[in-house]
Amino acid sequence: MSSGDVDSPPAPVGPKPTPTPAQLFRAFTHLALQGFGGVLPVAQRELVEKRQWVARDDFLAMLSLAQVLPGPNVINLALMIGDRFAGTRGALAALAGILGAPLVLVLVLAIAVQQVQHWPFVIGALRGMGVVAAGLVVATALKLGQGLRSNALGRFWSAALLATATVAVALLQWPLVGVVLGLGAAACWAAWLKGAAEDTGA
Amino acid sequence: MDTSSWTTLALGAAGFDAAQWWQLFGHFALLSLLAVGGAMTTAPDMHRYVVHQHGWLTDAQFAASVALAQAAPGPNVLFVAVIGFNVAGLAGALATLTGTLLPSTTLALAIARWGRKNERSRALRAFNTGMAPITIGLLLATGWVLMRPSGGQLAALALAAATVLLMMRTKISPVWLMAGGALVGAAGFV
Numbered sequence: 001m002s003s004g005d006v007d008s009p010p011a012p013v014g015p016k017p018t019p020t021p022a023q024l025f026r027a028f029t030h031l032a033l034q035g036f037g038g039v040l041p042v043a044q045r046e047l048v049e050k051r052q053w054v055a056r057d058d059f060l061a062m063l064s065l066a067q068v069l070p071g072p073n074v075i076n077l078a079l080m081i082g083d084r085f086a087g088t089r090g091a092l093a094a095l096a097g098i099l100g101a102p103l104v105l106v107l108v109l110a111i112a113v114q115q116v117q118h119w120p121f122v123i124g125a126l127r128g129m130g131v132v133a134a135g136l137v138v139a140t141a142l143k144l145g146q147g148l149r150s151n152a153l154g155r156f157w158s159a160a161l162l163a164t165a166t167v168a169v170a171l172l173q174w175p176l177v178g179v180v181l182g183l184g185a186a187a188c189w190a191a192w193l194k195g196a197a198e199d200t201g202a
Numbered sequence: 203m204d205t206s207s208w209t210t211l212a213l214g215a216a217g218f219d220a221a222q223w224w225q226l227f228g229h230f231a232l233l234s235l236l237a238v239g240g241a242m243t244t245a246p247d248m249h250r251y252v253v254h255q256h257g258w259l260t261d262a263q264f265a266a267s268v269a270l271a272q273a274a275p276g277p278n279v280l281f282v283a284v285i286g287f288n289v290a291g292l293a294g295a296l297a298t299l300t301g302t303l304l305p306s307t308t309l310a311l312a313i314a315r316w317g318r319k320n321e322r323s324r325a326l327r328a329f330n331t332g333m334a335p336i337t338i339g340l341l342l343a344t345g346w347v348l349m350r351p352s353g354g355q356l357a358a359l360a361l362a363a364a365t366v367l368l369m370m371r372t373k374i375s376p377v378w379l380m381a382g383g384a385l386v387g388a389a390g391f392v
Contacts, residue, residue: 032275032276032277033275033276034275034375034376034377035275035276035277035376036273036274036275036376036377036380037272037273037380038272038277038278039276039277039278040341041369041376042376045375045376060330060334060337060338061330061334062314063337064329064330064333064334064336064337065313065314065317065329065333066310067238067239067333067337067340068238068333069238069306069309069310069313070234070235070236070237070238070305070306070309070310071234071237071240071241071303071306071307071309071310072237072240072241072277072278072279072306073239073240074277075277075279075303075306075307075310076306076307076310076314079307079310079311079314080310080311080314083311083314083315083318084314084318088311091311095307098276098277099276099277099280099299101276102274102275102276102277102280103276103280103283103295103299105274105275105276106270106271106274106276106280106283106284107283107284107287107292107295109270109274110267110270110284110287110288113266113270121388122388124387124388124389124390124392125383125384125385125387125388126269126273126384126387127351127352127387127392128361128382128383128384128385128386128387128388128391128392129273129380129383129384129387130272130348130351130352130383131348131349131352131358131361131362131365131383131387131392132361132362132365132379132380132382132383133272133348133380133383134345134346134348134349134362134365135345135361135362135363135364135365135366135369135379136365136369136376136379137341137342137344137345137348138341138342138345138362138365138366139365139366139369139370140341140369141338141341141342141345142366142370143369143370144337144338144341145338147334148334148335148338151331151334151335152331153331153332153335157335158334158335159335161332161335161336161339162335162336162338162339162342163339164339165335165336165338165339165340165343166339166340166342166343166346168343169339169340169343169347170342170343170346170347171346176238176239176243176340177238177239177243179336179340180238180239180336180340183336184332184333184336186332187331187332187333187335187336188328188329188331188332188333189328189332190332191327191328191329191331191332192324192325192328192332194328194331195324195327195328195331
């Protein structure tokens with residue numbers, strides 16, 4: 001997170017973006033079709049950095065809500081972003097964009113791949129792509145995490161919460177729902193108290 | 203394509219009646235509301251239902267469906283569509299995908315709207331502040347989990363590290379990074 005990094009701008013510059021449902025559909029189709037292994041890193045790249053439709057911290061806030069809610073994170077995120085700009089039509093446009101073309105593609109591939117799935121180089125390629133997918137997710141985490149430097153809970157507690165969540169889910173393999181609800185409740189409670197301290201000027 | 207090929211495309215090789223369609227749709231709709239963190243968290247129960255309870259798919263077909271959707275571009279939730287397709291053609295894909303998405307998207311939209319109306323509320327600010335580090339932690343956990351199949355091989359770690367560096371320091375599209383990963387893997391380095 002040094003000065004050599006490509007910027008994840010904290011706030012969009014210039015006039016407020018107002019994409020139409022059609023633009024939302026095209027944008028989400030465009031980014032979904034680049035999303036090999038997962039759409040989230042591409043979504044962050046496109047929406048926060050390139051088009052600057054969403055501020056980095058807004059993206060993180062929406063992702064947090066998307067994760068806590070049932071359903072695929074990136075789908076919930078698309079809904080929220082589409083809805084924010086163009087209401088229900090925007091939400092549906094974003095949903096159609098992120099799912100439509102990929103759905104057609106994946107069904108075509110399902111028919112085609114039955115012929116080649118046993119070829120060794122296909123297995124190897126899938127493995128390599130899995131590793132890159134891991135790297136993309138970690139990079140996205142690091143970019144979105146830049147905002148943690150100014151988190152109201154302070155750097156120590158942010159880091160502690162972050163590390164606990166990672167270890168609990170990845171290493172200890174505790175159920176996701178439990179970690180999100182338990183750790184989340186504690187973190188939000190602490191943040192609520194912090195908010196009280198700020199409000200009263202303590 | 204002849205008539206029977208179209209029928210197979212629409213309904214799958216084994217045929218499928220309306221009652222079964224509603225069963226499939228219903229079960230996936232139920233799982234939709236439990237899928238905190240994504241549809242993948244409920245995949246074990248999808249597996250139990252489709253493979254063990256109904257015998258509509260084999261273990262291998264299920265795993266292959268998941269792997270295909272992950273490799274293909276687009277949201278990984280499309281693995282449910284591949285599962286549905288393998289069970290009962292396009293009708294099956296429709297059942298699983300709409301079942302998986304309808305309940306959760308309705309809920310998500312409603313709550314997001316509430317959130318936007320109450321943006322300045324202290325509760326929502328506390329939520330954003332508290333959840334931010336946890337969300338980042340969960341993303342890192344996902345990255346970790348995705349690395350597990352490579353078993354800590356040095357070459358895999360190097361490839362992952364290179365990916366992180368290139369994403370952070372350059373504007374190279376993830377598509378090229380994926381292509382690179384496919385080549386490295388196909389060549390047998392990871």
